Amino acid sequence: xxxxxxxxxxxxxxxxxxxxxxxxxxxxxxxxxxxxxxxxxxxxxxxxxxxxxxxxxxxxxxxxxxxxxxxxxxxxxxxxxxxxxxxxxxxxxxxxxxxxxxxxxxxxxxxxxxxxxxxxxxxxxxxxxxxxxxxxxxxxxxxxxxxxxxxx
Numbered sequence: 397x398x399x400x401x402x403x404x405x406x407x408x409x410x411x412x413x414x415x416x417x418x419x420x421x422x423x424x425x426x427x428x429x430x431x432x433x434x435x436x437x438x439x440x441x442x443x444x445x446x447x448x449x450x451x452x453x454x455x456x457x458x459x460x461x462x463x464x465x466x467x468x469x470x471x472x473x474x475x476x477x478x479x480x481x482x483x484x485x486x487x488x489x490x491x492x493x494x495x496x497x498x499x500x501x502x503x504x505x506x507x508x509x510x511x512x513x514x515x516x517x518x519x520x521x522x523x524x525x526x527x528x529x530x531x532x533x534x535x536x537x538x539x540x541x542x543x544x545x546x547x548x
Contacts, residue, residue: 414543422455424534425527429454432526436502439519442509454501458527465493491524498523 413421432454433447443450469489499520506513 412545413538413541414545416543417538417541420537420541421534422459424537425458425530426451426455428526428530432523436505436519439515440506440509440511442511443505444508445505450501450505453504454497454523457497457501461493461497466490487528491528494524494527495520498527 429451430447433445433450436450437443437445437447466486469486473486495517499517502516502519502523503513506516
């Protein structure tokens with residue numbers, strides 16, 4: 397079975413963000429995730445990890461899983477022949493993935509504690525919403541940072 401990758405030339409007018417854009421994007425996300433780590437420690441006082449460690453894990457998962465899942469979803473949509481006039485469906489899929497990632501991150505740091513996991517998925521949804529809100533400044537910086545790379 398042949399896997400067809402989507403035509404990436406249509407992305408952002410045929411340009412990918414450069415390294416500085418990715419650093420700016422990841423920096424906004426990391427800073428926002430430090431704040432989320434502070435909130436997690438407030439909700440679960442027995443979590444031993446620092447907010448920086450929580451942010452590093454969440455940012456790392458986003459860097460590793462984000463592009464892979466996005467390309468996988470795009471390839472799936474392309475293989476099915478689905479046409480979309482907007483990015484709403486992929487973004488909703490991304491939001492769902494973010495809930496799962498946040499749930500995993502929270503569980504990872506709670507697993508060594510006696511804290512209740514009763515609200516884990518509620519907090520995972522809140523984390524996913526926070527990730528989506530952080531997209532606004534992160535994508536803005538990603539788009540305006542110099543050093544964009546043309547797609548051939």
